[in-house]
Amino acid sequence: MDENKKSCDLCGLAVEVEGFELKTLEGDKRFCCEGCKGIYQMLHEAQVLQEEADDSKSTTS
Numbered sequence: 013m014d015e016n017k018k019s020c021d022l023c024g025l026a027v028e029v030e031g032f033e034l035k036t037l038e039g040d041k042r043f044c045c046e047g048c049k050g051i052y053q054m055l056h057e058a059q060v061l062q063e064e065a066d067d068s069k070s071t072t073s
């Protein structure tokens with residue numbers, strides 16, 4: 013079908029604005045809005061890869 017148009021991985025609506033993406037263990041997910049991205053991130057927290065790997069828990073004593 014039309015594989016050029018990506019649909020939101022949460023609600024299924026067509027993604028018309030890029031930028032709401034998440035990297036997960038299953039690959040890149042794309043969303044139609046910030047809200048969908050946030051909800052997906054909460055629901056699949058274990059699968060979402062952190063893009064900014066800062067040293068938040070690199071406390072070695």
Ligand SMILES: [Zn+2]
Pocket residue numbers: 020021022023024025043044045048
């Ligand atoms: Zn959506």
